[in-house]
Every structure is written in C-alpha cells, then in structure tokens.
Amino acid sequence: MQERSFAPIYDCGSAMRPLLSEDEISNFATDFIGFKDIAYNIYSSLKVGKQRIYYALFLSEMKNENCNKAMMRMLPYIDMQEINAIVNETEFLSEQRKVFYKQFLEFRYEKILLPVYKKLLRYRERK
Numbered sequence: 001m002q003e004r005s006f007a008p009i010y011d012c013g014s015a016m017r018p019l020l021s022e023d024e025i026s027n028f029a030t031d032f033i034g035f036k037d038i039a040y041n042i043y044s045s046l047k048v049g050k051q052r053i054y055y056a057l058f059l060s061e062m063k064n065e066n067c068n069k070a071m072m073r074m075l076p077y078i079d080m081q082e083i084n085a086i087v088n089e090t091e092f093l094s095e096q097r098k099v100f101y102k103q104f105l106e107f108r109y110e111k112i113l114l115p116v117y118k119k120l121l122r123y124r125e126r127k
Helices: 022-028 032-040 055-061 065-077 080-089 095-126
Strands: 043-048 051-054
Touching: 022 032, 022 095, 032 095, 043 055, 051 055, 055 065, 055 095, 065 095, 080 095
Parallel strands: none
Antiparallel strands: 043 051
C-alpha cells in the first residue's frame, strides 16, 4: 500500500474557505451561483505590479511561462479520486464539509485548471 504524507505548504489555506460555517456551506448546496462565485473568483495575496491576482484569470492568460511550465508538469499527476479519498479520510471534517470540499475542488479542477492545461497542450502542439 502506498503511503501518503502531507508536503509542507506555507499558506493559510484561505482559498479553501475554512471559515465558512456549516450553515453557509449548507446554503451553497442550493445556491450554485454563490458556490461558483466563491470557487472561481479567488484572489491571491500574490501581486503582479501592485494588483492582487485572480487565480483563474492569471492562469487562463498564460502570460507567465514559469506558471505554464508548472501547469504542464503538474496537471497530469492530479488524481481527483485520490484527493477525494484524502478529504474522506480527514476525521475532523463534517460529512457536509467533505461533500462541499470535494465539489469545490472538482469545480476548480474542471473549470480552471483543466481548460488552461488543454489550451497549453493545443498551443504546444502548434509549435
């Protein structure tokens, strides 16, 4: 059996919305527009110039070659089933929060990361 371990990440994790209450999470089950807004419109503490970046926009513009290279290197290794298993095995999360996190991460993968990856693949095929 393969062992999993966490990598040291120096981040506060706010992009996962850990401060949402169970009631707020429950509301997103029926509010797709609200869910999409918090899942897609994520801004970073990183800045380009003096502007904080929005992850989806920054990635989709494909202007940062280092970021593009990282996307090409990392995306093939993202295993959503494995990520879901990690979420499911996290003992201190409520079942509702587990469902929310899995949907949240799936949405970001499908709507932000995968489209950019596919765009990069098409771009590289034309070179």
